[in-house]
Amino acid sequence: MSPKRAPAPPPEIPGYDFIQLLGSGGFADVYLYQQALPSRRVAIKVLLQSQVNQNAIENFRNEANLMAQLSEHPSIVTIYGAAVTPDGRPYLAMEYAPKANLGQRYQRERFSVPEVLTLGVQIAGAVETAHRAGILHRDIKPANILVTAYNRPALTDFGIATSGTVSDQETGMSVPWSPPEAFASQPWAGPESDVFSLAATLYTLLAGRTPFEMPGESNSSLDLIERIEAGAVAPLARSDVPPELENALRIAMEADGRKRYSSSLDLGRALQRVESSMALPVTQIDVLDDAVAQGDMEEEDGGATRIRGVVTIDAQHAPQPPLAGPSAVVQSNVPQAVDDKTVIRAQVFDQAAPQQQAEPQAPASTPEERKRSRKLWIPLSIAAAFVVIAVIVIAILIPSGEAIDGNPSEPPPPPPPAAPQLPTGFTVVEEGDDVTFTWVNPQPADGDRYRYRYEQTGENPVTDWLDEPQVTVPKDSSGTTCIYVQIVRETGQTSQYAEQCSDEQ
Structure with missing residues (x-):
């Protein structure tokens, strides 16, 4: 501030x-x-x-x-x-949030690559959640990412956020992390604008400076805007940053919004792929979506992405060994790690269970009793040997993969669904001052929607959602009307944009 x-x-x-x-x-x-x-x-x-x-x-x-x-x-x-x-x-x-925000931290310390990847994936889930609710943040930057007492990054300051695609002269965005469309003669913003700002924020954490700031050169607001519009991202110049990560950030900061990742979820998954290539634990993306029924949860990419209704889901802890009995006592001062990086420090115990008293030790046996024990041991050993042999025979006779009761083992989980293909089969009908585009979804799935983009000469670009594969737009004054369309799955997976112009029929 x-x-x-x-x-x-x-x-x-x-x-x-x-x-x-x-x-x-x-x-x-x-x-x-x-x-x-x-x-x-x-x-x-x-x-x-x-x-x-x-x-x-x-x-x-x-x-x-x-x-x-x-x-x-x-x-x-x-x-x-x-x-x-x-x-x-x-x-x-x-x-x-008691800890320093990321805007304060990057100016005084160096962020590690694993930390940037983790918080990038987590914030990408937050931004995707906002977009699915029809909300654009429009001011993502390091200072607007706080850190909670549990060391979790948390996005804040939705003061200039809006619903849907907007055209607004007074966006109030912060220049160093703003996309080129924020500086157009008639500024506008869409989901791709937040993708740009999130990538610019992650770049800042890695570089210790904003992405369009050139060391040793003039870095006024006008200089930054000129570089942002030209897409002139300064090199990171960090040997520990893998090329895959730098490339992912450059894609997300393309000057042309159509060339960026089409959603925050796609950017988050690109960061997950970098984590995997570096042999790091893959951070889970959490997305809340009203389209998913409360209490239901969808997992993609082997659980790397979790999409659920807007409800609170308890953390899934790592399996614990079975206790000795219903009144067993577990007391430990050693932190116990669980799969969501939570650390359990408190003692756990069943208050209803009485304190277990140590059983009295049996008196030492006499020599005569030890002789009788040896005589009993011989027939018991023979009986135990027969039991072992019987178990081995049963194991050989029962087919592999089948339980003793004959129930087949569970099949492996199905692979995650593939991303949708490009829209195809475009038809164009011009009628008066309007042009109607219709297309085909080559692999339709329940819940599929369409996002289109129209850049009319002399007007602000328009990005909007459709439930049907058809849209009517005003005819462009240049004589050629072009739109860009992508398919968006209910899971958040997207196709690339397909371009179609009226003169290509």
């Missing part, structure tokens, strides 16, 4: 006790408060008194509603509530 102005005095808010200032921005201050009930520390963002007008209040309300829709996601800051202070200033009460 900008330090150019003095922060406003913290407001008196019933049920909250002020602790300290956290930061100041152009439109609001953020303070740390102690909430009385439930007792917890919260970050409260308060709109400046000078900014309180109908438009600002609507934007603030929009931010609260958008964050409330998304805050179930583990990598999006949770919002607890919104109201108005006694002196008339709107405020948001949010999850407090």
Whole structure:
């Protein structure tokens, strides 16, 4: 946040006790408060008194509603509530992230490649979740990624987020991480804009500088904008960054949005592939989707991607060895690792179980008793030998892969579904001032949708969603009308864009 102005005095808010200032921005201050009930520390963002007008209040309300829709996601800051202070200033009460945000960290320390890959995959899931809810963030940058007490990155500041594709002169985006379309004569934004900004953020963490900043040269806002529009990304110059990672970031930062990854999920999967190539644990992508029924969960790529309804799912812990009995006691001060990188430190025990007393030891046996024991041991050993032989014979007779009761073993899980193919079979019909495009989905699947892009001469590009393989657009003044179409699966998988022009019939 900008330090150019003095922060406003913290407001008196019933049920909250002020602790300290956290930061100041152009439109609001953020303070740390102690909430009385439930007792917890919260970050409260308060709109400046000078900014309180109908438009600002609507934007603030929009931010609260958008964050409330998304805050179930583990990598999006949770919002607890919104109201108005006694002196008339709107405020948001949010999850407090006590650690330094990524904007502070990258300026003073070097991020490792594995950490950047992990947090990149996690934030890609958060951005994909927002896009599936029809929400564009439009200001992804290091300072807007906080770090929670559990060391999880969390996306915040949806203050300029909007629903769907937008055309807006006042986006308020931060220049170093903004895509070229933000600087067009009529700025616009789509899902590909957030893909660009996320990749630019990851690049910044690796390089310690923004992607279009040239060391030793002028780096004014105008210089950066010129390089962004030209796609002139500075080399990373880090020997430990694999070429696959640098290439993935360059694709996501293409000046032409059609050449970028078509979704945040695709960028996240590209980062997962880099993790796999480096023999690192593959970070799971979490995507919340209202289209998936509550309680249901879809897994793709062998569990590397998890798409679920907007509900809370308990962490899946690694299998534990069976306990000795229903009242067994497990007490350990050694951290126990589980498969989601959680560390269990607390002692676990069944309070209903009584403390187990050590059994008294049997008295030592006499020489006579030891002789009788040896006499009994011989026939018992012979009987045990017959049992072992019987087990071996049964094992040989039973076919491999079958249980003793004859039930076949479970078949291996099916491979993950393939990405959709390009739309084909285009037909074009011109009627008056409109052009209608129709196409064929070569491998239709339940839930398939279509995303198209239309760049009309002298107008803002339009990106929108369709349920049917047909769209009608205004005829282009140049005489040639072209659209770009891709297929989007319900799982988030996408085809590449197919281009079709009216003069290609």
